[in-house]
Structures are given as structure tokens and as C-alpha cells.
Amino acid sequence: MTGRNTPGPRDIAVVAFAQTGHRRSTEDSSEVEMLMPVLHEVLARTGLKTADIGFTCSGSSDYLAGRAFSFTLALDGVGAWPPISESHVEMDGAWALYEAWTKLLTEDTDTALVYSYGKCSPGSVRDVLTRQLDPYYVAPLWPDSVALAALQAQALMDAGHTDEAALAAVGARSRADAAANPYAQLKGRVPQGDYVVRPLRTGDCPPVGDGAAAVLLAAGDRARDLCERPAWIRGIDHRVEAHSLGVRDLTDSPSTRLAAERAGAFERPVDTAELHAPFSSQEVVLRRALRLDDSVRVNPSGGALAANPVMAAGLVRIGEAAARVHRGDSDRALAHATSGPCLQQNLVAVLEGDPR
Amino acid sequence: MSKEPVAVTGIGQTKHVAARRDVSIAGLVREAATRALHDAELTWADIDAVVIGKAPDFFEGVMMPELYLADALGAVGKPMLRVHTAGSVGGSTALVAANLIAARVHHTVLTLAFEKQSESNAMWGLSLPIPFQQPLLAGAGGFFAPHVRAYMRRSGAPDTIGALVAYKDRRNALKNPYAHLHEHDITLEKVVASPMLWDPIRYSETCPSSDGACAMVLTDRTGAARAPRPPAWLHGGAMRSEPTLFAGKDFVSPRAGQDCAADVYRQAGITDPRRDIDAVEMYVPFSWYEPMWLENLGFAAPGEGWKLTEAGVTALDGDLPVNMSGGVLSANPIGASGMIRFAEAALQVRGRAGDHQVDGARRALGHAYGGGSQFFAMWLVGSEPPDS
Numbered sequence: 001m002t003g004r005n006t007p008g009p010r011d012i013a014v015v016a017f018a019q020t021g022h023r024r025s026t027e028d029s030s031e032v033e034m035l036m037p038v039l040h041e042v043l044a045r046t047g048l049k050t051a052d053i054g055f056t057c058s059g060s061s062d063y064l065a066g067r068a069f070s071f072t073l074a075l076d077g078v079g080a081w082p083p084i085s086e087s088h089v090e091m092d093g094a095w096a097l098y099e100a101w102t103k104l105l106t107e108d109t110d111t112a113l114v115y116s117y118g119k120c121s122p123g124s125v126r127d128v129l130t131r132q133l134d135p136y137y138v139a140p141l142w143p144d145s146v147a148l149a150a151l152q153a154q155a156l157m158d159a160g161h162t163d164e165a166a167l168a169a170v171g172a173r174s175r176a177d178a179a180a181n182p183y184a185q186l187k188g189r190v191p192q193g194d195y196v197v198r199p200l201r202t203g204d205c206p207p208v209g210d211g212a213a214a215v216l217l218a219a220g221d222r223a224r225d226l227c228e229r230p231a232w233i234r235g236i237d238h239r240v241e242a243h244s245l246g247v248r249d250l251t252d253s254p255s256t257r258l259a260a261e262r263a264g265a266f267e268r269p270v271d272t273a274e275l276h277a278p279f280s281s282q283e284v285v286l287r288r289a290l291r292l293d294d295s296v297r298v299n300p301s302g303g304a305l306a307a308n309p310v311m312a313a314g315l316v317r318i319g320e321a322a323a324r325v326h327r328g329d330s331d332r333a334l335a336h337a338t339s340g341p342c343l344q345q346n347l348v349a350v351l352e353g354d355p356r
Numbered sequence: 357m358s359k360e361p362v363a364v365t366g367i368g369q370t371k372h373v374a375a376r377r378d379v380s381i382a383g384l385v386r387e388a389a390t391r392a393l394h395d396a397e398l399t400w401a402d403i404d405a406v407v408i409g410k411a412p413d414f415f416e417g418v419m420m421p422e423l424y425l426a427d428a429l430g431a432v433g434k435p436m437l438r439v440h441t442a443g444s445v446g447g448s449t450a451l452v453a454a455n456l457i458a459a460r461v462h463h464t465v466l467t468l469a470f471e472k473q474s475e476s477n478a479m480w481g482l483s484l485p486i487p488f489q490q491p492l493l494a495g496a497g498g499f500f501a502p503h504v505r506a507y508m509r510r511s512g513a514p515d516t517i518g519a520l521v522a523y524k525d526r527r528n529a530l531k532n533p534y535a536h537l538h539e540h541d542i543t544l545e546k547v548v549a550s551p552m553l554w555d556p557i558r559y560s561e562t563c564p565s566s567d568g569a570c571a572m573v574l575t576d577r578t579g580a581a582r583a584p585r586p587p588a589w590l591h592g593g594a595m596r597s598e599p600t601l602f603a604g605k606d607f608v609s610p611r612a613g614q615d616c617a618a619d620v621y622r623q624a625g626i627t628d629p630r631r632d633i634d635a636v637e638m639y640v641p642f643s644w645y646e647p648m649w650l651e652n653l654g655f656a657a658p659g660e661g662w663k664l665t666e667a668g669v670t671a672l673d674g675d676l677p678v679n680m681s682g683g684v685l686s687a688n689p690i691g692a693s694g695m696i697r698f699a700e701a702a703l704q705v706r707g708r709a710g711d712h713q714v715d716g717a718r719r720a721l722g723h724a725y726g727g728g729s730q731f732f733a734m735w736l737v738g739s740e741p742p743d744s
Binding site: 009056061062063067068069071072073075076079080081082083084085086087088089090091095098099102103105106107128129131132133134135136139237238239240241242243244254255258339340341344345 | 358359380381412413414415416417418419420421422423424425426427431432433434435436437438439440441442448451452455456458459460461475481482594595596597598599600602610611612615616619727728730731
């Protein structure tokens with residue numbers, strides 16, 4: 001975090017987390033119907049009601065729903081009456097959490113609800129994500145998200161940072177870990193499969209799925225009232241890189257490294273890291289940028305290779321990391337979220353439990 | 357920890373037009389951002405973070421365009437947030453940026469909002485598929501016209517009020533070099549004679565469809581002390597949301613708008629908005645929303661807003677000038693329109709509004725709304741720093 005030279009900031013924590021079971025398709029329910037149980041669950045965990053929440057912020061993307069203003073109906077699910085103090089980012093919910101954290105720092109309020117959701121099933125998410133690219137020179141060529149990730153994977157192999165066997169091991173470990181995660185979409189032994197776009201095979205790529213997540217934040221004593229072991233946000237920062245793949249070193253992630261530095265991630269070792277790496281090769285990049293060695297438990301939830309509800313997967317990483325702190329499985333955890341092609345934009349949060 | 361005071365030290369807009377075919381989306385936003393930096397006499401290196409907003413991505417057909425715009429806005433290596441709260445987004449975006457400074461996360465933030473409607477088709481972008489939501493009945497005008505009717509019936513306003521607003525705003529726009537519509541030959545008779553689109557809303561009482569961007573440099577107390585020109589100080593800012601449709605919703609005077617204004621006034625120590633506020637830039641996409649919002653924002657008692665308009669109180673030389681810039685009725689790059697209201701309010705208290713300056717404006721309100729009259733964002737800026 002930058003430039004704090006006046007009275008210290010207040011302590012803010014994740015006090016509750018809920019997510020859907022992530023599924024290949026939720027044709028049987030609307031976005032609101034998918035989201036409602038998660039909102040109810042996260043509130044129930046703290047006993048709070050909508051009217052008790054000081055600020056609400058959500059993340060989503062119209063392009064997944066295929067319609068403008070898709071977030072407005074989700075607001076109906078929140079029950080925004082009487083009117084609430086509320087905002088929305090057209091980003092992964094991890095960035096909605098960042099906006100809410102900022103709001104709590106201003107001391108306008110003590111509690112914040114953050115949620116996000118993504119239904120990838122109505123369209124072809126590989127095609128949809130091409131619309132994120134430069135609209136004049138690149139998007140008209142429709143290079144899809146797997147093809148771009150494959151470029152990155154090949155660059156990593158050419159640089160000697162990984163090979164196909166190592167990538168396969170990332171996929172196998174993620175899905176084996178996901179077996180213990182009731183919310184994961186793909187779990188257990190999954191074959192590495194055929195090439196999707198060389199050198200990436202099906203096992204290196206995320207499943208396409210629908211899902212939602214919600215997090216409750218609270219400040220100071222309020223957090224202690226609402227949660228037995230709050231997951232204190234010791235630092236959170238995010239950085240963006242250039243868009244064009246031609247001007248970036250795809251084997252590195254300087255934005256992740258900088259965000260981690262600003263979030264204080266390198267000040268002391270973490271025991272857990274939940275990384276938003278939709279492709280096995282991206283875990284290789286992130287591990288190097290974050291200086292994670294084998295002593296760190298990486299993606300015990302199975303990560304994005306086990307469930308990747310676009311726009312919620314980053315918030316799920318923060319939630320999973322916080323939940324481990326809540327349960328006492330972690331004392332200091334790192335959570336990461338990404339956005340854009342080939343890890344263009346990255347957020348890092350450091351969460352800690354009180355000493356035991 | 358009290359909040360850090362927030363100052364506006366740089367403002368930049370593009371000339372809003374129907375189609376900027378000479379620039380890309382990146383070129384458009386860079387133009388506004390560069391002007392804001394120039395006004396603040398800062399460089400890209402002085403900016404700690406970028407907060408960008410626009411209305412639905414479908415309006416240009418680019419998904420999460422901030423990713424593509426990171427280079428053009430000097431954001432590489434910096435934090436970049438993208439806000440989207442429908443039509444209120446320009447205001448919300450500025451408030452999110454302001455919170456980064458108030459929370460002392462950053463010293464100086466560039467905030468920007470844009471719409472380049474000529475890239476795509478906003479009417480298509482607004483045509484929501486039936487299974488998800490009831491159709492919006494031939495565009496936004498079809499949605500809002502019944503609420504205007506409800507206002508006329510409830511308040512007993514004569515049916516000439518809307519034309520007065522449109523005539524006033526279009527004449528104000530002639531004094532604003534950035535406004536899209538410069539109708540030099542406008543007369544009240546021409547407004548009244550224009551075709552009826554969505555009864556009671558006539559063609560000349562509607563907003564245009566514009567390409568444009570607006571940017572502001574927001575900074576902390578230290579940054580303001582170094583500013584080359586007088587800053588505008590943030591005295592209060594708030595957002596409020598309510599559901600789109602539900603039994604009991606008051607579309608004429610939504611409670612979210614009332615609550616949002618009350619929060620801003622509380623923060624700014626405003627007890628009598630009609631007396632304490634010198635100028636207002638409010639989001640009026642259809643002319644009748646001026647009297648409606650005058651009531652919603654507490655400048656007039658319920659049913660009395662049209663009387664202020666009729667008496668000329670809201671004229672540029674009136675007692676409570678509204679939309680000195682020409683307002684949304686004269687330039688509507690949708691995603692930027694809310695930020696333009698916020699920026700024009702700041703220009704007024706900085707004394708830098710040029711030919712549409714209100715003499716001695718010390719406190720001005722910027723207002724934005726969106727969705728089905730459900731999202732509200734407002735800020736009150738002053739020429740002096742806040743007391744605390």
C-alpha cells in the first residue's frame with residue numbers, strides 16, 4: 001500500500017464467505033436465482049441482514065450474460081430496499097472487494113457485502129473473451145483465450161521454465177486437491193487429455209462453468225463480533241500491464257510481483273496461496289513472480305483448474321484463503337486474482353489470522 | 357483516522373459530437389485525460405492510479421475495454437479500476453476515485469469516463485432480450501415518458517414546462533465550447549413545434565447521442581497545495597441504489613435519490629439546499645426531469661419544482677442556475693454524462709467555467725442517475741476546503 005504517513009489505517013477482515021457449487025451449466029436458473037442462496041448463506045453466517053450492511057459492491061460482466069445492465073437484476077436479489085449504498089465494477093469480484101476495502105478505510109461504514117457471479121454457459125466463453133482484445137487490430141481476428149494462453153505456455157517452455165510433464169503435474173495436483181472441495185466442478189483423477197491448442201491439453205485448461213461467490217468484510221471490533229477468527233486483510237494491491245501481447249514478456253508477471261510487494265506479501269512467508277491461474281502454465285508464472293516454494297500450500301481448493309466461474313473465480317480465491325484462516329488451517333495466506341489475456345491485470349491480498 | 361480531504365485540480369473534456377471518426381476509443385480517452393493533466397500541470401508519472409467508467413460494454417461492442425485502454429491512459433504498472441453503475445456511472449467513477457484519496461490509499465488519481473456511441477448502436481445495446489426482462493418500449497424515452505406523465509398529473513404542471521427546460525439548456529450550450537448541440541437558431545416555438553416522440557416528450561426535449569470523454573485529476577491536501585490553479589474541494593459524496601421495479605416504487609421521486617441527496621447534504625453541512633447551493637449540474641436526459649429532480653433533491657417541495665423552472669429560477673442568470681453547461685440535453689456520451697455533471701460543478705466553484713460561469717459560485721452540486729431511476733451518485737464541491 002502506498003503513502004501511509006498519517007494515523008494508521010483501521011483493521012479490516014473477511015468475516016464470512018459463501019460460494020455456489022460450480023456447474024457446467026445452470027440453464028435451470030437465472031443469475032439472480034444462482035446468486036440468491038449465496039447471499040443468504042453469507043449473511044446467515046454472521047446473523048446480519050441486508051439492512052445492516054453499510055456498503056455493497058459487486059463484480060460481473062454483461063458480455064457473459066449477453067445483455068446490457070445484467071447486474072441490475074442481481075441487485076434485486078440483494079433486496080435493496082430501503083435504498084442501499086452500492087456500487088459495481090465490471091471486473092472480477094476481487095476488485096469489487098478492493099473497492100469495498102477502500103470504502104471501509106474511509107470509516108464511512110463498518111461492514112461491506114461483496115459478491116460476484118458469472119454464467120459462462122449461455123455462450124462460448126472462448127469466443128466471448130476475444131471481445132476483450134484491441135477492437136480494431138486484434139479482436140477482428142478472434143484469437144481465443146486458450147490460443148493466447150498456449151502462446152504463453154510455449155514461451156515458458158522455450159525459456160526452460162517448464163515442460164509438458166510439469167504442467168500435467170499441476171493439473172493432476174489441482175484436481176486431486178479438488179476432491180475435498182464440495183464446490184469444485186472438476187475433481188479427482190482427470191486425464192491430461194488431448195491437445196486443445198499446443199502445448200496445452202484439456203487438463204491444462206479450466207472447465208467452463210457457472211458460479212457465484214459472496215464475501216462479508218468488517219472493520220475492527222465489528223469483525224471480532226461477527227467471526228471467531230477473522231481473516232485480517234494485511235495488504236491488498238492490484239496492478240495492470242500493457243494490453244498488447246507483443247510488448248510483454250509472457251514468461252513473467254511484473255504486475256503480480258509489484259502488487260505482492262505493495263500488499264506486503266514478501267515481508268514474511270505465507271503458508272497458503274490461492275492463485276487464480278486458469279491455465280496450468282500460468283501457475284508456473286505466478287509461482288515465480290510470488291517467490292512461492294514447495295513449503296507453501298498452493299491452491300488447496302483445486303484452484304481455477306477445478307472451477308473457473310469467470311468474474312467470480314478471483315473472489316473465490318480470496319474467499320478460499322480467508323476460509324482457511326477462519327478454520328485455523330492457515331495463519332498467513334496469499335490470495336491472487338487475474339483479469340485480461342495472459343495475466344494482464346493482477347491483484348494480491350495477504351490475509352492473516354490472530355496469533356494462536 | 358479522519359478522511360483525507362479530496363481536491364479536483366484538473367479537468368478535461370473532449371468536444372462532444374455525434375461521431376468522432378478521426379480517433380479510436382483509445383485516442384478519445386487520451387484526449388480528455390491529457391487535457392485534465394494539462395489543467396493540473398501534472399504528467400502521467402504523477403498519477404498513482406486510474407479509475408475508469410462507462411455505461412454498458414455493448415455500447416461499443418468491447419468487453420471490459422479498460423484492459424485495452426491501459427496503455428492509452430498511462431496505467432501500465434499502476435492500479436486500474438473499472439466502474440459500471442449504468443447511467444450514474446460517471447458520478448460513481450469519480451466517487452470511487454475520490455475514496456482512494458480519502459482513504460489515503462493514493463495521493464493523486466486520474467478518473468475518466470467515456471462513451472463512443474458511434475462505434476456501435478446504443479439502441480441495440482439497450483434492447484434487452486425478452487426472457488430476461490420486459491422490453492424497454494422503444495428506448496429510454498419509452499420507459500421514462502409514463503413517469504413524466506405521472507409527474508404532470510401529480511403536480512398539476514402546465515404542459516409547457518418541458519419546452520422551457522429544453523430551450524434554456526440548448527441556449528446555455530451555446531456558451532459551452534464542449535457541448536455537442538450548438539443550435540444557434542433555437543427558439544421556444546421551434547422546441548414546441550418539434551415532433552412528438554414519446555408523448556409528452558418531444559424530439560427537442562431529448563438528449564443527443566454523443567461520442568465524448570471527461571477526465572479529472574483528484575488529489576490530496578498536499579497535491580492541492582501544489583496545484584497551479586484553484587482546486588474544487590469535495591464536501592460530500594454518496595451513492596444510493598434501489599431495485600428496478602417493485603410494488604410501491606415511486607418513479608417520479610425515487611427514495612434512493614432523496615436518500616443520496618440527504619447523505620451528501622449531511623456530509624457538507626447543507627441545511628437548506630435552495631439557499632446554500634449556488635449552482636447545480638443535474639442529469640436531465642429528458643427535459644421534464646429538471647422539475648422532477650428539483651423536488652427529488654430537495655430544492656422544491658413536492659409538486660412545486662415546475663414553478664422554479666417557470667419563474668426562471670433555474671436559468672443561467674437565475675437564483676439557482678441548473679445545467680449551466682447545457683446539460684445532458686446538449687451532450688450525452690452516456691457513460692461520461694455523469695462525470696461531466698461532476699466536472700462542470702467543479703469548474704463552477706473553481707471559477708473556470710468560461711462563458712457559462714455563475715458569478716461567485718462557491719458550492720455546486722453534481723448529480724447523476726441511471727438504470728430505471730434506481731442508481732444515484734452525487735457530489736457537492738466547494739471553492740474552500742471542508743472544515744475538518
